Amino acid sequence: MVTGSDDKTSVNETRAERRRSDRILAPIRIRVIGNDTNGVSFSEDAVTVSVNKQGARISLTHSLLPDDVILILNKQNNLEEEFRVVGAFQQVMGERREWGVEALNPENNIWGIEFGPPADGVQPKAVIECAACKSVVESPMSSIEYDVLLATGLISRHCDRCNETTRWKPSDQVVLPEMIKAASKAPPSNERRKARRIRLVMRVRVRNSWGLLDIAQTRDVSKLGLCFFSTKLFNVGDEVTIVLPFAFNQVPVETKGKIIWSELSESGRYYGVQYLK
Numbered sequence: 384m385v386t387g388s389d390d391k392t393s394v395n396e397t398r399a400e401r402r403r404s405d406r407i408l409a410p411i412r413i414r415v416i417g418n419d420t421n422g423v424s425f426s427e428d429a430v431t432v433s434v435n436k437q438g439a440r441i442s443l444t445h446s447l448l449p450d451d452v453i454l455i456l457n458k459q460n461n462l463e464e465e466f467r468v469v470g471a472f473q474q475v476m477g478e479r480r481e482w483g484v485e486a487l488n489p490e491n492n493i494w495g496i497e498f499g500p501p502a503d504g505v506q507p508k509a510v511i512e513c514a515a516c517k518s519v520v521e522s523p524m525s526s527i528e529y530d531v532l533l534a535t536g537l538i539s540r541h542c543d544r545c546n547e548t549t550r551w552k553p554s555d556q557v558v559l560p561e562m563i564k565a566a567s568k569a570p571p572s573n574e575r576r577k578a579r580r581i582r583l584v585m586r587v588r589v590r591n592s593w594g595l596l597d598i599a600q601t602r603d604v605s606k607l608g609l610c611f612f613s614t615k616l617f618n619v620g621d622e623v624t625i626v627l628p629f630a631f632n633q634v635p636v637e638t639k640g641k642i643i644w645s646e647l648s649e650s651g652r653y654y655g656v657q658y659l660k
Contacts, residue, residue, distance in 0.1 A: 409494075411458075412430055412457075414428050414456040415428075420446045428458075436489050437485055437527060438486050438526075438527040439486075440482070441455075449469065449538075449550075450540075460493075466486055467487060469531050470534075472534050483530055510584055513544070513551055516542060537551065588626040591617055595616075597615040599612060600612050602653065610654065611654055612648075612651055613651055613652060622639065624640075625638045640658050640659055641656065642654050
């Protein structure tokens, strides 16, 4: 009897942990109402790819305009909410494409799921630049914005200087207190680039197999790896576990990687990490 109770409790706790995770991969049936890129109104039954408290990744055959507002109906509970279009992802098949959208009123919780906040100190921040006026800001990123920025290198948001919505991209003008003067320095020339990297500053937890742990800071990321800065001494060849806050349509999880290069700087080291499959 006791064993059965413990097993049931364990299952319930596991389900609760999944419900509280920041990102849930879930095909929720929705209806999207809005205007396409030609300004023609449409209504399309679709599904979500993933959802979180701030928004969702959705799959549509209609094209959207970044920063447009659309209405989404959750067909499972008949709740409606307005969403802002953050940007497009890759084309899936034919005319179908995935889009990142953010809820205008996330506290309304259209998904009916209890979400918890990401782990302290690991919410990504990006140093981004307005494509119109070249203003540079260091801004916290929602998971949807992070996904779109990583996929396309552009997001849409309001610029205070332009007083309108503009396109923003990762800035090359990165000089932060946490980063050394060599932040804009190129990685070793022998590093072979197989995927486009973007400059993205976020805090990550790095731990090697010997138990060495650090809260480090990335300089750039790609779908195959990342570069981080640390004052701790890791070794080339070390297999490391990295906790990414919003990693490629996943909840915050531990990602395995291998340090393939390091470079000494004035106040620490840069490390190049390749993800392990």
